[in-house]
Amino acid sequence: MTNEVIWEEDSDGVVLAWFFDAGEKVNEGDILVEVMVDKIQYEIASPGDGVLQIDKVVDSPVIKGDVLGRLA
């Protein structure tokens, strides 16, 4: 299961903070990560239950369609 970011513009974003460590169990609805795109902070909630794996660490630049993390 992947956790993708959806936004409208083609602008760059950046990962501001992860609220769970890699390897932690998370539940659907938990706020996992905060991303900034075009000056707006977005909180991304978990789409389901699982163990978190992080692909893009804090301060990583991200673009539309990037995978930020995964649930195992």
Place this chain on the structure above:
Amino acid sequence: MSATVDAVAKKRKLTIARAVSEAIGQEMADDDNVFVMGEDIGALGGVFGTTQGLLERFGPDRVRDTPISETAFIGAGVGAAAVGMKPIVELMFVDFFGVCMDAIYNLAAKNAYFSGGKQPIPMVLMTSVGGGYSDAGQHSQCLYGTFAHLPGMKVVMPSNAYDAKGMMISAIRDPNPVVFMCHKNLQGMGWLGTVADAIVNVPEEAYTVPLGKAEVVREGKDVTVVGFGSTLHMANTAAAKLAERDISVEVIDLRSFVPLDRETLIASVSKTGRLVVVDDDYQSYGVSGEIIATVTEAVGTQLRACPRRVTYPDIPVPFSRVMEQYALPSPEKIEAAILASLE
């Protein structure tokens, strides 16, 4: 952190701003007398995010956007508290205290005393402090000393989200007025840059962290370094660096200016014999002086070195980045002060 955290519970992290709003939300759910008012704390959730989500949950009667009228709404906070409500009032930037200080230091802080204990003021005044991001002289101040100096109000500042939630809950339940300061470098606003170590695991249930207790966050034997808010993290950085050179630094997170945990400070310096205080407020006539005086009065003859402080100079905060960064405390300045005290 605290041993009361349930090891089996989910470990999720929060920013200080989120932790504060979670604390307020839990207390508001529990006690109808708790309400929030201030500028832009409703729809916007606070300029620094300390009340995010509260308006949607509790409605405009208990989460009130005010006009730009600090004297009026802070005075009103005092009055509401006097008749049994528990207002949480936001003063957006601590620098704005000038327009409304009378209600704070002459009423909120003194009514319990004037009334012989019969009219306590259980009001929380929350406010944001600190600079380092070029907001210039009227939006970057700390002013810990200004508030701590005046009797009758507790003055506290958490350095991380765990302490922030627990201290806010304590503050709301405290029958005394509490000035709850959030350092802007730590709050978690994306557009302000946040020290990562402030974002820590925060239990989901309500819990308290006592006001008036400092915490030894790093044990050491060569020197005691006292920091708070932003300077606590700078002290940790300096201590970690010096550990590589076998210098053992004990770091204390003060957490509370009033009540001041003199016991913890004195015990630490009795052990190490050396003291460095890191204070990003103006140098003179403030917290750094009080800490040094209070420790020296108790154990001065046992000191192995003169106490030192790394502080902000007695100047208005300059706008220009090179000048502001020159003035601010930093891990490098702390390292230098520690090394100087070890000579």
Place this chain on the structure above:
Amino acid sequence: MNLSRDLLLDMYQNMVTSRGYEEQIAQIYMEGKQPKFDMAAGPIPGEMHLSNGQEPVAAGVCAHLQATDVVTATHRPHHIAIAKGVDLNAMTAEIFGKRTGLSGGRGGHMHLFDTSVNFACSGIIAEGMGPAAGAALAMKMRGENGVAVAFIGEGAVNQGAFHEVMNLAAVWQLPFICVVEDNAWGISVSKRQSTAVAKNDVRAAAYDIPGEYVADNDVIAIYEAAGRAVKRARAGQGPSLIEIETTRLAGHFIGDQEAYRGDEKQQLNDAIPRFRTHLLEQQSVSEVELQVVEKAAADRVADAIAFARESEEPHPEEALEQVFVEAAI
């Protein structure tokens, strides 16, 4: 009232210079702040409050003012500074935090001081009221026929200092004018939510002084209302209150997402193209003349920015200077 073409073109020039300036500043401000909008980063760090949409207020009022008249302004000062004749190169260098800035980089965008044209601004709401009244007091005591103007926002009218200063100015009959820029928003809180009256000109009755409300961001109507107030002040007839309906085209500060504004932004109307059309159609100004003014404005803005970029940074230890000034012996 028939306004001279020179005056109209002067006001237009102030407005387009201001707008062009804010547009350039907005772009430069975002340098170094992408993708992560960190306010501390880039050639212009800190907060930035732009005046796009509010130009007519500055142009219409300042057209009546001399260099010796005093103006205080707020955290949203650029349009007023430009209309008052502040040195644009030094102002821009100050916004960039450079050594050649108005205060050598100590003040920045919210603390611009140009004593040669008696302009100052600051960041606490309603703070400029007292100093403007004080300048008016000094003028009266010295028998000068100057005037002092405090520009504030409509949110500031709810701050205690507004009430105290209006009363004092009225009781002492000071040559003082309070100009309220009503852009309907105090950060995220609308005027409707925060203010007990729909229009603040009615508050003038509380001080027994003249009050006027100018609708629709109309620079000519603003000029005329300001003219009446300035005339009264210079004639020793005391203070006035003017509230001007204007428009904040952008957010409170750069970075403000303005979710609280909902759909209102679609209806905002921009006074500059409106005035341009008026000049062409009603005042027999030619397209060529307008383009000459617009080019001069753009060049002036470009020069100021180049000056700021090329200027040196302050020496760090200069932070310690100017806390106290040397006494003249």
